[in-house]
Amino acid sequence: MNKMLTPQSEAELAECITAAQAPLHIIGGGTRGCAVAGDALTTQGLSGIELYEPGSLTLVAKAGTPLAEIETLLASEGQRMAFEPMDMRSLLGDSGTPTIGGAFAVNSSGPRRIQGGAARDYLLGVRFVDGSGQVIKNGGRVMKNVTGYDLVKLMAGAHGTLGVLSEVSLKVLPIPEASVTVSLAVADLAVAVQAMSAALGSPFDVTGAAYDPAVGLVHIRLEGFAPSVAYRQEKLTADLARFGTAETRQSSEALWKYIGSAAAFVGRTGDVWRISVKPSDAPRLAPQLGAEALQFDWGGGLIWALTPEGADLRTRMAQAGVAGHATLVRGSGETLAALGRFQPQARPLEEISKGLRRRFDPRGLLNPGLMDTDPMTPGRMG
Amino acid sequence: MEMPPPDPAILARKAHLVARLAAVLPGDALIQDPRETRAYECDGLAAYRCPPLLVVLPRSTQEVSDILRICHEEGVPVVPRGAGTSLAGGALPTADSVILGVARMNAVLETDYEDRVIRVQSGRTNLSVSGAVEEADFFYAPDPSSQLACAIAGNIAMNSGGAHCLKYGVTTNNLLGVTLVMMDGTVVEIGGAHLDAAGLDLLGVICGSEGQLGVVTEATLRILRKPEGARPVLIGFDSNEVAGTCVSDIIKAGVLPVAIEFMDRPCIEACEAFAKAGYPMCEALLIIEVEGSEAEIAHQLRLIVEIAQRHNPVELREASDADEAARIWLGRKSAFGAMGQINDYMCLDGTIPVGSLPLVLRRIGELSQQYGLAVANVFHAGDGNMHPLILFDANKPGDLELCEEFGAEVLKLCVDVGGCLTGEHGVGIEKRDLMLYQYSPRDLEAQLMVKDVFDPKWLLNPAKVFPLSISEDRRRAALAAE
Numbered sequence: 001m002n003k004m005l006t007p008q009s010e011a012e013l014a015e016c017i018t019a020a021q022a023p024l025h026i027i028g029g030g031t032r033g034c035a036v037a038g039d040a041l042t043t044q045g046l047s048g049i050e051l052y053e054p055g056s057l058t059l060v061a062k063a064g065t066p067l068a069e070i071e072t073l074l075a076s077e078g079q080r081m082a083f084e085p086m087d088m089r090s091l092l093g094d095s096g097t098p099t100i101g102g103a104f105a106v107n108s109s110g111p112r113r114i115q116g117g118a119a120r121d122y123l124l125g126v127r128f129v130d131g132s133g134q135v136i137k138n139g140g141r142v143m144k145n146v147t148g149y150d151l152v153k154l155m156a157g158a159h160g161t162l163g164v165l166s167e168v169s170l171k172v173l174p175i176p177e178a179s180v181t182v183s184l185a186v187a188d189l190a191v192a193v194q195a196m197s198a199a200l201g202s203p204f205d206v207t208g209a210a211y212d213p214a215v216g217l218v219h220i221r222l223e224g225f226a227p228s229v230a231y232r233q234e235k236l237t238a239d240l241a242r243f244g245t246a247e248t249r250q251s252s253e254a255l256w257k258y259i260g261s262a263a264a265f266v267g268r269t270g271d272v273w274r275i276s277v278k279p280s281d282a283p284r285l286a287p288q289l290g291a292e293a294l295q296f297d298w299g300g301g302l303i304w305a306l307t308p309e310g311a312d313l314r315t316r317m318a319q320a321g322v323a324g325h326a327t328l329v330r331g332s333g334e335t336l337a338a339l340g341r342f343q344p345q346a347r348p349l350e351e352i353s354k355g356l357r358r359r360f361d362p363r364g365l366l367n368p369g370l371m372d373t374d375p376m377t378p379g380r381m382g
Numbered sequence: 383m384e385m386p387p388p389d390p391a392i393l394a395r396k397a398h399l400v401a402r403l404a405a406v407l408p409g410d411a412l413i414q415d416p417r418e419t420r421a422y423e424c425d426g427l428a429a430y431r432c433p434p435l436l437v438v439l440p441r442s443t444q445e446v447s448d449i450l451r452i453c454h455e456e457g458v459p460v461v462p463r464g465a466g467t468s469l470a471g472g473a474l475p476t477a478d479s480v481i482l483g484v485a486r487m488n489a490v491l492e493t494d495y496e497d498r499v500i501r502v503q504s505g506r507t508n509l510s511v512s513g514a515v516e517e518a519d520f521f522y523a524p525d526p527s528s529q530l531a532c533a534i535a536g537n538i539a540m541n542s543g544g545a546h547c548l549k550y551g552v553t554t555n556n557l558l559g560v561t562l563v564m565m566d567g568t569v570v571e572i573g574g575a576h577l578d579a580a581g582l583d584l585l586g587v588i589c590g591s592e593g594q595l596g597v598v599t600e601a602t603l604r605i606l607r608k609p610e611g612a613r614p615v616l617i618g619f620d621s622n623e624v625a626g627t628c629v630s631d632i633i634k635a636g637v638l639p640v641a642i643e644f645m646d647r648p649c650i651e652a653c654e655a656f657a658k659a660g661y662p663m664c665e666a667l668l669i670i671e672v673e674g675s676e677a678e679i680a681h682q683l684r685l686i687v688e689i690a691q692r693h694n695p696v697e698l699r700e701a702s703d704a705d706e707a708a709r710i711w712l713g714r715k716s717a718f719g720a721m722g723q724i725n726d727y728m729c730l731d732g733t734i735p736v737g738s739l740p741l742v743l744r745r746i747g748e749l750s751q752q753y754g755l756a757v758a759n760v761f762h763a764g765d766g767n768m769h770p771l772i773l774f775d776a777n778k779p780g781d782l783e784l785c786e787e788f789g790a791e792v793l794k795l796c797v798d799v800g801g802c803l804t805g806e807h808g809v810g811i812e813k814r815d816l817m818l819y820q821y822s823p824r825d826l827e828a829q830l831m832v833k834d835v836f837d838p839k840w841l842l843n844p845a846k847v848f849p850l851s852i853s854e855d856r857r858r859a860a861l862a863a864e
């Protein structure tokens with residue numbers, strides 16, 4: 001019978017891991033919904049905001065703090081997490097309370113990735129417990145820090161395989177005064193990507209560029225002070241007129257949530273893939289994917305694909321000669337077992353990654369197999 | 383500064399190593415004439431010098447791979463080098479090491495405006511990356527003051543920043559991919575023109591690893607379209623405290639300028655004497671730059687000025703044209719040069735939480751009295767990255783040591799208030815021994831584990847970043863395994 005461990009402090013977390021005899025399945029809010037065999041270890045008990053300095057744009061919180069709690073506090077000072085952590089609960093059919101630790105553990109970045117960076121770009125410092133039960137800190141709470149190796153980046157996106165985050169410090173940003181979305185009617189994907197490239201290559205500081213082929217609309221987001229947004233909206237609309245007719249919407253929060261959480265696929269059966277490519281490769285790749293539905297974000301560089309179960313999109317990418325990577329975000333047990341959650345890496349990189357896991361987690365306790373992309377590794381389906 | 387003694391066995395095998403390298407490199411790529419290797423004896427931290435065993439200047443990834451494979455087989459340490467502008471001694475050789483300079487690898491491999499990326503060989507200078515895309519009104523954002531000379535290779539190794547990183551981020555936020563040659567000669571590709579490389583964020587660890595994990599030969603960098611315009615405002619205050627509060631109020635108000643630079647009185651005086659930029663004589667000066675169209679610039683400057691007015695500035699000067707803008711920047715840009723005119727100086731690089739600015743400046747003032755060495759402060763105030771310049775006289779015996787001691791006190795102070803030892807210059811040899819002040823041995827052990835994975839023999843730039851006492855066992859074990 002599997003246990004559930006709920007440490008109440010970093011010290012207890014270290015004790016749990018030190019004492020562990022069998023693999024641990026690390027859970028933040030558990031909204032990610034992919035099970036690894038083993039006892040569950042949840043960060044629920046490690047919750048609370050420890051420091052917030054709006055004038056320094058920094059916040060420090062324990063890893064199990066609900067994202068919602070942080071968002072509420074930030075909003076009270078007119079600030080936000082600019083990386084737009086995505087909420088996949090509806091897509092994955094999970095309930096649960098997404099945590100700040102979970103968001104950084106998966107490097108969860110939304111539509112603003114193209115302009116402001118990924119989650120990892122906002123993570124200033126971490127405290128974590130590695131697989132040997134050692135408490136380690138790296139980075140800090142200042143915005144510029146090159147003191148020693150950047151393990152902060154390494155921990156972001158490690159999906160809990162190198163250590164369990166106990167505390168994170170992050171950079172936050174002001175919520176801009178205004179936000180508008182210019183939507184262009186474009187039927188053809190190649191034209192849509194050209195339009196998004198033109199927008200992103202303009203001096204108008206675009207913070208979102210997505211294409212929804214289901215309705216044939218390119219969406220371009222502009223944020224900032226009201227007069228500035230109004231100016232850029234006018235300029236950009238004129239510049240983009242050659243690609244399609246434009247309409248502007250003033251309130252676009254719901255739209256970008258819809259895009260960022262791949263809500264278009266909610267309630268539809270099939271596998272869900274998240275593919276990162278060079279934007280200009282998207283038009284060539286998309287028809288080769290055999291998808292039932294597609295959504296494009298990041299100017300075309302992020303493709304969400306809904307496919308029939310078991311389709312191997314990585315092979316199709318390789319056949320199309322397109323570089324990048326594909327994550328199987330939602331798939332049946334068989335598909336996951338056959339294809340693996342993450343893109344296999346070139347042999348030397350896989351060796352480095354394995355070497356790092358072996359050092360940080362010598363007993364193979366933390367989410368074992370989750371990030372292994374070696375087809376021979378059992379339990380890699382995670 | 384202590385460096386490990388050279389390995390006599392390596393010195394004795396020099397001719398053999400030269401022969402092996404000569405077999406895979408064109409003649410002009412191998413330098414061993416002491417008159418020519420002298421240029422590689424030090425980097426920007428010129429107080430420390432040591433002639434290397436040899437210098438190699440490869441032209442391709444294949445040549446880099448051959449060099450590293452041979453040095454790996456021979457157990458010879460390698461110190462990667464870009465342009466040698468490091469201020470931390472990151473590129474300082476040891477007598478038994480090979481300097482691997484990438485300066486000849488400076489080609490642009492691909493420019494792609496549609497996907498907003500450029501791929502370059504890593505020896506290309508920072509400024510010439512922007513130069514390569516200027517025709518299309520694009521630029522590469524990280525802009526260290528040394529950008530005319532420093533190479534992308536060094537920028538990646540140090541995760542360099544610049545005046546405009548408040549808005550655009552530092553190197554790591556603008557780097558999408560690298561070709562990395564491992565110490566055993568294996569060539570790996572990490573990332574590329576797409577966002578967020580698959581798997582663990584290895585790119586994130588390589589950036590800022592000070593040449594200790596591998597040699598970067600090519601890089602894919604994010605390029606951005608230039609804003610329509612940019613304009614600075616200059617604001618003078620009669621106290622550091624008030625200037626610091628003003629910075630924090632501007633940020634809290636939701637204005638995010640591209641740059642907020644801060645200068646204190648000693649710095650203002652030196653710059654004024656040197657550059658005659660017409661700065662007001664006051665306790666603290668802010669130069670704040672905003673970007674956008676004319677209307678956007680005007681709007682942001684109005685907000686900034688409104689906030690500044692509440693703090694009773696002694697001077698407020700908005701640039702009305704390019705000429706005035708250049709004049710406002712003139713003094714700041716010549717700050718280091720101005721200091722160099724007066725004296726020898728040591729440039730510190732700690733970062734502090736913005737809120738601790740007044741306290742830290744006051745403490746630095748007290749320490750300056752105590753050590754009897756003058757300090758001028760100039761720094762990136764928006765992100766708390768301080769550059770106190772401590773003035774000393776290199777010809778006066780003991781002055782350098784005194785200055786280093788003073789510097790160490792200031793960096794410890796940065797750590798004490800919740801900041802760090804280095805914001806953009808890196809640890810190198812300079813801050814190596816202070817690492818234990820910021821990190822516990824256990825924290826450092828985690829970093830050493832990363833080095834173990836990438837470079838198990840500890841041959842790449844081995845005496846840097848970590849206190850020698852901490853890395854000693856590993857360096858020795860690697861030698862013994864030979």
Ligand SMILES: Cc1cc2nc3c(=O)[nH]c(=O)nc-3n(C[C@H](O)[C@H](O)[C@@H](O)COP(=O)(O)OP(=O)(O)OC[C@H]3O[C@@H](n4cnc5c(N)ncnc54)[C@H](O)[C@@H]3O)c2cc1C
Binds near residue numbers: 109367
């Ligand atoms: C396969 C898959 C991949 C995903 N990838 C992305 C992505 O690339 N980008 C994106 O925007 N969103 C991604 N998500 C969405 C993600 O669910 C949410 O963005 C995130 O907020 C989940 O928070 P949580 O607290 O519920 O984490 P959980 O669902 O509990 O955990 C998420 C992952 O992080 C680990 N984890 C949780 N807390 C910690 C901690 N404190 N320390 C260390 N590890 C921890 C877990 O072991 C698990 O691997 C992905 C979801 C799935 C199913």
Ligand SMILES: Cc1cc2nc3c(=O)[nH]c(=O)nc-3n(C[C@H](O)[C@H](O)[C@H](O)COP(=O)(O)OP(=O)(O)OC[C@H]3O[C@@H](n4cnc5c(N)ncnc54)[C@H](O)[C@@H]3O)c2cc1C
Binds near residue numbers: 425473484541807
């Ligand atoms: C006047 C002046 C102003 C400066 N201003 C700034 C500033 O504003 N911001 C800032 O961040 N820095 C600044 N610096 C510091 C310095 O310019 C940066 O650290 C720069 O990035 C170093 O680049 P470089 O090519 O000269 O590297 P080098 O000095 O040659 O080497 C620096 C480090 O990089 C490693 N390295 C070099 N090439 C490679 C490679 N191919 N692969 C792996 N590792 C490699 C070296 O081993 C060394 O550890 C300044 C320096 C000076 C002298």
